[in-house]
Amino acid sequence: MRGFRANYEKFQDLNTEIVEISCDPLPVQKAWVASMKTEGSDEYGQVPFPVASDFWPHGEVTKAFDVFNEETGKAKRSVFIIDGEGMIRWSNVYTDSIPASGELLHEIENL
């Protein structure tokens, strides 16, 4: 997430929008966004892309992408790259942190 924020302009340069999704209720996400601080700035609440709530019906979108963890009731950490036609062009599920933005930017450049 921090990587996405730090590299947001590079994604924009590639005509790319970012959407973050978790199964948390929206107020939790708003609190999280409000707690974020931009590097080198004292301002809070600076997340330049949508942080979306898939809380109710619980995990509906997460399930549609097949990355819902039935045991925890949460999304699996994962990334999808979708092209301008709405087609998934790349996807990956991660057990630890998501990859550096550079890897994703590279994939997008090669679409």
Add this chain to the structure above:
Amino acid sequence: MALQAGTPAPDFTLDAHSGAIKLSDLRGKTVVIGFHPASFTGG
């Protein structure tokens, strides 16, 4: 198994901190969707 490349992305509308977001409204742009287990975790 996550949806794979070559599959149409399921359209959705969700509430986001910045307002409602609809995937199909972003047609014409590349979209990176990141799913996270919880908001207060890094990555």
